[in-house]
Amino acid sequence: MSIRSWKRRGQWLELMPGKAVTGSEDRQAAAEQWLLSELQFPEKLLRQLKASQGIQLAGDRLRLALFAVQALDVEPRWADLDVLYEDDFCLVVHKPAGMKLHPDGSREDQAVTLDHAVASYYEMNGIQTSVRHVHRLDEDTTGPVLYAKNTFALAKLDEAMRHKAIDRQYAAIAGGQVSGDLRKIDAPIGKDRHHKQRRRVSEGGQDAVTHVEIVHVWDRATLVRLKLETGRTHQIRVHLSYAGHPLVGDKLYGGRSDQIGRQALHGEVLRFTHPLTGASIEVHDPWPADFEQLAARESHN
Structure with missing residues (x-):
């Protein structure tokens, strides 16, 4: 096409x-x-x-009639929004650490989510469409999130997600010195019966495959780049913990504490096919300051 x-x-x-x-x-x-x-x-x-x-x-x-007016569906609440890419069909924005992607009822009255911020951006810019994210990021993971700006784009991008045709590359700082032999983690992931929020590697879980590239090995940590073949909840965090190298700052999965105060995981690159033109779109999201600072600290240890 x-x-x-x-x-x-x-x-x-x-x-x-x-x-x-x-x-x-x-x-x-x-x-x-x-x-x-x-x-x-x-x-x-x-x-x-x-x-x-x-x-x-x-x-x-x-x-x-692809641009018919649609209700926002999410209450507009302003937050500073870093737009990485936008046209009439797609919007890609940076999700900061500590911000949930969408309202889930738990702290909805207090916390501004990324969906709220996008709704506010749409309202301020006269974009009369529903707020529809195509994929997700954990609350404390930073990186780009793709939104579909009309029903056609949503249908096409949802189909691309199902066919694993939306490519996401992550940077992470894992604890310890990761061996160069670790190139692929293929281990099914399921729920942890003993902990509501946590997932674990489990024979009865869903297939999960993570590709690993070693970038820098330091004394106490390793900078890795990761690509997901599947998109399971907490997949990178679970897989690296399973491999014996939980992410720095990831208390839930056994990572050592650090002043970053969150798991050291950032979405660096998002690649997708434009729903109308078929063009290949590649969006880069620079490392946030806390990730940069952690990498600098580890390189000087």
């Missing part, structure tokens, strides 16, 4: 499908077939657009 020519006009996306559609006797049927084959358009969404007269043909243009 490669859609180079498109325009947004208010609530409408305007495309130029070419003679495959405009030259057909049944242009409406040809347009629907073109959407399914060229854009891999989600069939359910296509049916919804048809039912609501959201597909229009005007001359050589095909118009789709």
Whole structure:
């Protein structure tokens, strides 16, 4: 798929499908077939657009009502937001340490979550759409989070997540000197019956695979880069603890305490295919100050 020519006009996306559609006797049927084959358009969404007269043909243009106004669904609450990438379909923002991704009822009245902050950003910028994150990060993990800005983008990016086509690279500082032989951790992860928040490696758990690259070995810790083949809860934290090298600051999984005050884990790079154009998007998120400072301390120990 490669859609180079498109325009947004208010609530409408305007495309130029070419003679495959405009030259057909049944242009409406040809347009629907073109959407399914060229854009891999989600069939359910296509049916919804048809039912609501959201597909229009005007001359050589095909118009789709992809930017219909949607309720925010999350209360707007302002927080300083670092936008790493944005267009009409996608938003990528940095999630700081100590901020939950979404309201879960536990501290909803007090704490501002990333979803709240995105809702506020949408409101302030006149973006009339629902707040929909595509993947998650732990409360104390920093890094980029991808949001879908319309129903089409959400359907495409959710499908990409299911097919493991959204690539996330992490940097972590693990305790001890990690051997260069540790390149892949393949160990299923399940819930820990003895601790509500914790996960553990368990034969009956879900498949979990983490790829490990050693970057720097220091006296007391090792800087590693990690890629996830699967996306289980706490996967990196569980796997490195299982390998005998829990993350520095990760008290839940046996990591040594440090003034960073959280697990030393940061999402460095997010790669995904743009839902409309098919272009490869790569978003980098620089290390936060506390991670930089920990790396500096370890390198001087």
